[in-house]
Amino acid sequence: MVYQLKNEQLEIEIAGAGAYRGSRFDWSGFITGITLLEGRHSFCVPESLVPGQGTGGAGLCNEFGILRAIGYEETRTGESFPKLGVGLLTRLDDRKYEFSRDYPVQPFETEVEMEGTRKIIFRTILEECRGYAVSLTKTVSVDENRLTVEYAAHNTGTKVIATEEYCHNFLGIDGNPVGPDYVLKFPFELSPWADEEETLRGLTFGQGEVRWGHIPDRPFYFRLPGFEGERYPWMWELLHRPSGTGVREISRFPVSAAAVWGLGHVVAPEMFYELQLAPGERKTWSRVYEFFTKSPSIL
Template sequence: MKKELSFLFLVVGVLSIAKAGDRPFPSVKIANGVVQATLYLPDTSVGFYRGTRFDWSGVIPELVYEGHQYHGEWFTEHDPLGHDGIVGPVEEFTPLGFEQAAIGDAFVKIGVGSLVKPDEKPYAFHRRYAFSDRGRWQVKAGKQQVDFTHVLNTAGYAYVYKKTVQLPDGAAKMVLTHSLENTGEKVIETRVYNHNFFVIDKEPTGPGYRITLPGDTLHPIGAKGLNDIARLEGNELIFLRTLKRGEQAYFADLGGGQPVDYDITVRNVKSGAGVRITGDRPISKMVFWSSPTTVCPEPYLDVRVAPGETYRWTIAYEYHRNTQ
């Protein structure tokens, strides 16, 4: 089945309309008999997320394993153009060519498109930048996986970015497979991180969560809420109390500025739902952030792709029930 979502978007597979309240959003559902997930699809006019911060692919509002929900809306009001109007294990790339661009010229966000630099102020992820070129999206959906492809050739950069969200046969697992092919003449040098946005069984952020992060000792670099909201014990982050409205726990780099293995565990000790996250590339910067409604380990990867080359990385989520 083929269905036009807009003049830039093509979906091949099973297309449905998901609703948040009375709002319809193009989506697909995938399942492997163990895990079920809903994915929102890129769409310039009615997509759930149409902002200029995050990669538009792989937005997951719902993922269920053994009756436990791992993602969901963590905000009270949804703005599809807002920088945080997004859910699930979503990724963001640092911009390409922003500092070199003159006012009115374009710079690039991978998975978003080409954006206009409005003034000489430094780049800020929370600003809403105007689009110059959204590129071209293609989505292919099957029963157990969705393949996203974003093609862009603008502002001196050209790439083919692919992400596959897969639920392997019979496994309590989700795998995100990425490739970034540099089809232009400029070197692509960026950082990409996964924000994750866990909302496990709607548990508010607090002692119900336990976070295990890579490294023998965590470093409280750029900490907010240390020993008030949360404390560090070895390689664990433990919440001391439930966050109040407007509060946050934040650590700028728990890896202490050194690369660490990609191995993170998030547990909801009240409901018994847990997830282990592993990757095949080392984490260059280990950030952690949480609000009262979501828990977000944010592992960064350094990406450098010469013209004609392709950079690949994979992230796996293994879901489990806690036994302690």
């Protein structure tokens, strides 16, 4: 089943729970299509263009615990550990947790409520697992040219929840390949680094901008330090210069870390939110995106 949100400016497609069945990304509110109706511009692309490759990501899909899987270290081989937004995963062996590895999943139950054509609510109940339990609600809505994803997490268990959440924004404007026609902007000077220097090949950095000298023929990846999102009018902006079409994230939360990943068809800015919940504690945060198009002559 595909859910659709629509107003006068945006059309959003959201996969039904279970359409994605991997052990990495949140199954609820999995946004697979975004269309800016003025000009019919599209933004969402798959993680990989090759069938069967990658981990199944597409469009705007978030993940909890890419670095800190809840309860994994205390889980024995064959036992379960919780992955927020997904389900109870089975530990396979003595290896460290790997976010890209395929773990057996016992999915959580998710309730879906549509409120007209502009809002949808996903309520996921985390089954108790050795003291870990979180009630998670995700609300997706549209207002003018803005798409908002609101999160509410309530620790209903007896143990502290310590993890992180981010959205893997798989973006490619109108299917145009990544290259000199794109610019990725940040509202501050950049100090990027990468564990492998070759992942920076072909990128240039200056005046808060990232540019590509050619269409990448291999993955690129770099990281940025965290920053206070409330200090800036937006966190990042991706612009396709020939068409004047772009998207920016204008969220207002503390960014604990940031990264950018991509290939020749996709750019994925990733802003991380650190989630710490004591038993009984509840926290909310949201991600807000603006989609726009303007005359290329003013770029």
